[in-house]
Structure formats: C-alpha cells, structure tokens
Amino acid sequence: MSKRNTQVRRHAIACLVSEQGEVSVEALSTQFKTSEVTIRKDLASLEMNGLLLRRYGGAIALPKEVMADELNEKVSVRKVSLAKAAAKLIKDHHRIVIDSGSTTAALIQQLNDKRGLVVMTNSLHVANALNDLESEPTLLMTGGTWDTHSESFQGKVAESVLRSYDFDQLFIGADGIDLERGTTTFNELTGLSQVMADVSREVIVMVESDKVARKIPNLELAWQRIDVLVTDRDLSDEYTKKIESHQVRVIRA
Numbered sequence: 001m002s003k004r005n006t007q008v009r010r011h012a013i014a015c016l017v018s019e020q021g022e023v024s025v026e027a028l029s030t031q032f033k034t035s036e037v038t039i040r041k042d043l044a045s046l047e048m049n050g051l052l053l054r055r056y057g058g059a060i061a062l063p064k065e066v067m068a069d070e071l072n073e074k075v076s077v078r079k080v081s082l083a084k085a086a087a088k089l090i091k092d093h094h095r096i097v098i099d100s101g102s103t104t105a106a107l108i109q110q111l112n113d114k115r116g117l118v119v120m121t122n123s124l125h126v127a128n129a130l131n132d133l134e135s136e137p138t139l140l141m142t143g144g145t146w147d148t149h150s151e152s153f154q155g156k157v158a159e160s161v162l163r164s165y166d167f168d169q170l171f172i173g174a175d176g177i178d179l180e181r182g183t184t185t186f187n188e189l190t191g192l193s194q195v196m197a198d199v200s201r202e203v204i205v206m207v208e209s210d211k212v213a214r215k216i217p218n219l220e221l222a223w224q225r226i227d228v229l230v231t232d233r234d235l236s237d238e239y240t241k242k243i244e245s246h247q248v249r250v251i252r253a
Helices: 003-020 025-032 036-048 064-070 074-087 124-131 156-162 191-198 237-244
Strands: 022-024 053-055 058-060 095-098 118-121 138-141 145-147 152-154 167-172 176-178 182-185 200-206 218-222 228-231 249-252
Touching: 003 022, 003 025, 003 036, 022 025, 025 036, 025 058, 036 053, 036 058, 074 200, 074 228, 118 124, 124 138, 152 156, 152 191, 156 191, 167 191, 191 200, 191 218, 237 249
Parallel strands: 095 118, 095 167, 118 138, 167 200, 200 228, 228 249
Antiparallel strands: 022 058, 053 058, 145 152, 176 182, 182 218
C-alpha cells in the first residue's frame, strides 16, 4: 500500500470518527478492506497527531472544541516552540526520561546538539527517533507490558526498571491541566508516570495552553511533584499566576 493511499485512508477514518463519535477496529477493517493490524496502526498515528482517542477495540472523537484547535497547523508550530524551550533546560551529559506522547516526541529533534545524553523512554516511537540522531545518545528502554492505547510500555516491569536508575530530568506531557490539582489524563494507567517523577530530580511538563483548565477525571501528577511547566504564549496571565502559586516555574514559549 502506497503512502498516498495510507494518508487518504487515515483522513477518511478521522472524518468518520468526527461524524460518528465512535468507530470500531473491526468495522473499519471491513470498510477499508485492510487488516485490523493496519487499522490499529492508523488509529495510533491519528491519536499521536491529536485527531482522536483510542479505546479498546476502536476509537472515539475528541471534544469538538479540542478538535477545532488540533486540526490546524498552529498546534504543530506550538509543539516545536515548546520543544525548543524545553531543550534549553537540558545540559550535555544529562540523564533524562522522555515519556510517550506527541508533544514530548517533538523534543527529540532538538537534541542533536546535546552531547553525552542518556535517555530512557517507554515509547517505541521516541526510541526510534532517538536512534536516528547524529548525536547518538545512550538509549534505555523500560520494557514492560505493551499498552496499545498509549502506544507505550507500562506495568510493574517498566516501573521496576525505572527504579533501578536515577535521572536529572523527566519530560512528560498531559491531556489536561487542573489548576488546583495538577496534570490530568484520559488514561487510567498513571503508575508509571508517577515512578518516572519519583526517579527524576526535576519534572518538566510540556503542554499546550488550550489544555489548561480542561476537565479530565484522572489525576496524573500533583503540583508538588512538578518543577517546571513549559507551555505557549497563549497561556493567560491569570492561569500563569495560579500555576506559579503552586511553586511551579512557568515558561511560555
């Protein structure tokens, strides 16, 4: 199958999810006459680009106001801006953890001028991108149980591996920011994120401003566990002051 056909199919899937609100892997496989494995890869790619949320056996649409923002080019520009600002916090020979996610993955291309990095990740996408860098950082993988929803390794094995090391910094994203509680997520698997924070001296959250004050049920990291929030210039002064009141440094890129 050509890249062009793949792009056309993925665009069609994104439109279906937006129109129907929910789709199943089985139905998409039948409709597009391709394997369920291929459909899962399509959904993974679309979720990585912020176009839907995967659920067991299929995918659901993002809230409409979120979809409107994330379908435009501004989002990708924001991610690059955040990545550049976050990369300035990294020194040569640092030991860092990069969590799975499209925002944190944008950080990889900013690491080519860093020397002697040791990078741990639970994401195959991040690992492959790191492996392509000319600066050749030392790559560590958590291993563990593969979670198809987050496209990352999770579970007790991954947590145990992480606890065998110590790191200078953790770079982690979030589905939302609760101004009173901390970072929030749609994913109920928050244990690994908390262990990542435990083994890192500095926790840096990378998140776009439109995710601030978004209502999401699952608390991931409380404010007292976060040192820096890297976001974009659209974050209001009011929200900035509220976040800084938790003793968190805010960088608006």
